Amino acid sequence: MNTQRNVHDWFSRLRFQGTPLQWRQVLVAAGVWLLATIVFATTLLAQRIDVAAGDLAPRTVVAPYGVVDWGATQKAREQAAKLVPSVYTTNNQILRNQEAALHKDFSLILSLSIDQTAPLDLREQTIAQALPIGLPLSVWGKVLSLSPASLSQLQQDALVIISSAMGNGNGVRNNKVGLAEAQGFAAQLAAQEEQQPSLRLFLADFTKSLIVPNTFLNAQDTAARRQAAMDKVPTVKILKGEEVLQAGQVITPADIKVLQELGLLDQGFNPAPVIGSALLSFVLVALIAGYLWFLRRQTLLSLPATIITGLIFTTSLIGADIVKNLPALSYLVVPTAAIMVTALVDSGLGMVMAGVLALGVATLTGADLNVALVSFFGGLAGVFGVTRLSQRYDIIRAGVLVGIVNLLALAGLDIMQGAALSQATTWETLLWGLLDGILAAVLAMGSIPFLEGPFGIITSMKLIELSNPNQPLLRKLLVEAPGTYHHSIMVGNLAEQATEAVGGNSLLARVGAYYHDIGKSKRPYFFVDNQFGADNPHDKLAPTVSALIISSHVRDGIELARQYHLPDAIVQFIREHHGTTLISFFYHKALAADTGDGVLEEDFRYDGPRPQSKETAIVMLADASEATSRTLKHPTPQTIEQVVRKIIKDRLEDGQLDESNLTLKELDTIARTFTRVLTGMFHQRIEYPESVLKEMERSRGRGNMGGKPPGIIRKIGGHSTRGRHPHA
Structure with a gap:
């Protein structure tokens, strides 16, 4: 408790030094950035493994996030490409050319066959030289001895064989295998067409000599078809949580590629993870700082609020890193942080924190989009659930809301992604999403008090607790200064109504009014509230002494507030509710009794400072209005309004409202509200x-x-x- 008080006092001194605190906020932001960078970089570097192909895996390695296994994908695509046959294109002109050559050759054979002037052996030599296909001269003699009709039939058989060998569906492919197959096919056909060995040999060798490749590889079409087949192969993915290496297995080059894809291969010092972590951390911190700078400048200027925001952010990142391997708690961190920031600082900042942390948590968990989305939705639900708190247990209701939102978001994503809702694992995930919301509320509720006290932050829950009449200081005021206690309750009602009318923190104004006069409990009978018709001790005192006693209730109240560890936000009401106003009764009494020594007005003014907020200024006005209206013999709405407006006018002219940011329109609203409430308080019986x-x-x-x-x-x-x- 003493430590909390010391930290609280230290921040209080900083707050009232009157010096700008912006450089301290910059240091806080730099510290948060550095811590976030360390968290991200440490997470990335700790996952790395120093191995090479052929080594034994020292531990089981699990994929921290989903990634495409490009090595396995390329292998599958190459296999698909191999299954695609090559595309060949047939040139029909080649067959026609060979048929023309066949006709020419047979014309020569026919001319030599019918030329009886030359001896046969000479004609055999002539044709063998003209058609060097390797036939014996005896075979050529047999051919030349055929009649023109037989030669014509032989020519027709040769045409059929060439057409069959080169003109079938595939033609003759431009390779040794294709040519050999076509020539072998021609020999088979020749054996079927001729029975005489000599003519069969001629027909086979002659047609084989004319068979040439007429079907060629179409490289362009082949490549296109193979590429199409490769494109149809889906990418091979390594899913988050899938084992990449098993402890003790031999590491292959393909495993090395997978480790590289996942960024898990230790290849010596690599600044990339550190630089990337620093840039990401800068973006996340800049988003929070930008929101505060452009939309919540006053919150940014509050050093405790800045430090609390940074603490929650960094602690949440560390927590997310710790539970990242526990899928059941994936949706716990972000809603907890959002609820705490909303309760301690600002609801708008709570929503920004939910978004920024969702991105950070998604990074730590391997860019898991589901975790990011569900965490963000749960965080927003937490902000909505605690925007208006009346007691601490309202946070539990907010936790139930977070759990329901988590469950619905997870169910929607599962349905969109085709998950079977009938599976037990799906329902287990949904149940944990619901429980994480409730756990987030419990964790936030237990953590908030540890930040309220040391940093002087006052939440709605704390204000509700302070408004309880059983609070020790309020009981002390009730017992020792009952008139002041009643007056404080009346002022609280006035201040609450007026503050709500001008859009201020009405709960803070009411609770601050309850404690604004606690200093009177030290010397209760020196104040008219508690005299109840008894003798007034000021009648026997000098005006300066009386003024000193009256003004000391502010200092006494601050001392009591410190003793009972009231938040600084409440202490401000005690310190500022009189501002630097003049204790006019004793001042004028001193002027009347002055014997010529002179009277200093400063000796009869409160120490101040003047009200620094709308809430403390309204309590100042409510304090004076309630006390003065109580002295009216015939309080009517008209007289009450005259009193209220005169008090506001006097405080305005005295400069007491200069630093409160109240506008003239708001002062008019306050006057009308005071009149309405006081009229209800002091109406007369018929x-x-x-x-x-x-x-x-x-x-x-x-x-x-x-x-x-x-x-x-x-x-x-x-x-x-x-x-x-x-x-x-």
């Missing part, structure tokens, strides 16, 4: 004539049976009061 009172007394004694009916009252009061007592 003064009935004596005859009416006697008749009412007789009717009361008879149980309102017999006698005159209450019609007389109706004639005077305007309406019958049958069945109810007149309003007091």
Whole structure:
């Protein structure tokens, strides 16, 4: 408790030094950036493994996030490409050319066959030289001895063989295998067409000599078809949580490529993870700082609020890093941080924190989009759930809301991604999403008090607790200064209504009003609230002493507030509720009794400072308005409004409201609100004539049976009061 008080006092001194704190905020931001960088970089570097192909895996390595296994993907694509046959294109002109050559060759054979002037052996040599296909001369002799009709038939058989060998669906491919297959096919056909060995040999060798490749590889079409087949192969993915290496296995080059893809291979010092972590951390911190600078400048200028924001952010990142291997707690961190920031600082900042932390947590968990989305939605639900708190257990209701949002978001994502809702694992995830929301609320509720006290932050929950009449300081005020206690309650009602009317923190104003006069409990009978008709001790004191006693209740109140560890936000009401106003009664009494020594006005003014916020200024006005209105003998709405507006005018002219940011329009709203509330507090009873009172007394004694009916009252009061007592 002493440590919390020391930290609290240190921040209080900083706050009232009157010097700008911007450089301290810059240091806080730099510290948060550095810590975030360390968290991200440490996470990335700790996952690395120093191995080479052929080594044994020292530990089981699990993919921290999903990634494409490009090595396996390329292998699968190459296999698909190999299954695509090559594309060949047939050139039909080549077959026609060979058929023309066949006709020319047979024309020569026919001419030599019918030339009987030359001896046969000479003709054999001539044709063998003209058609060097390697046939023996005896075979050529047999061919030349055929009749023209037989030669014509032989020519027709050769055409059929060439057409069959080169003109089928595939043609003759431009390779040794294709040519050999076509020539072998021609030999088979020749054996079928001719029975004589000599002519069969001629037909086979002759047609084989004419068979040439007429079908060629179409490289362009082949490549296109193979590429199409490769494109149809889906990428091979390594899913988050999938084992990349198993402890003890032999590491292959493909494993090395996978480790490189995942960034898990230790290749010596590599500044990339550190630089990347620094840049990412800078972006995240800059987003928070930018929101505060452009939209919540006053929050940024509060050093405790800045430090709390930084603490929650860095602690949340560390927590997310710790639980990243526990999928059941994936949706716990962000809602917890959002709830705490909303309760301790600002709801808008809570939403920004939810978004920024969701990005950070997604990075730590391997760019898991589901975790980021569900965490962000849960964080927003947490902000909405705690925007208006009336007690600490409202956070539990906010946690239930977070859990429901988590469950619905997870169910929606699972359905979109095709997950089977009938599977037990799916329902387990949904259940943990619900439980994480409740756990986030419990964790936030338990953590908030550790930040409230040391940093002087006051939350709605703390204000509700402080407003409890059983608070020790309020009980002390009630017992030792009951008149002041009643006055403080009245001022609290006034201040709450007026502050709400001008858009301020009405709960803070009410609770601050409850404690603004606690210093009077030290010397209660020196204040008219607590004299109850007894002798006034100031009648026997010098005006300067009386003024000193009256003004000391502010200092006494601050001392009591420190003793009872009240938040600084409440201490401000004690310090500022009189500002530097003049204790006019004793000042004028001193002027009247002055014997020529002179009276210094400064000796009869409160120490101040003047109200620094709308809430403390409204309590100042409510304090004076309630006290003055109570002295009116005949308080009517008109007289009450005159009193209220005069008090506001006097404080305005005295400069007491210069630093409170209240506008003239708001002051008019405050005056009308005070008048309405005070009129309800100090309304007068109806003064009935004596005859009416006697008749009412007789009717009361008879149980309102017999006698005159209450019609007389109706004639005077305007309406019958049958069945109810007149309003007091």
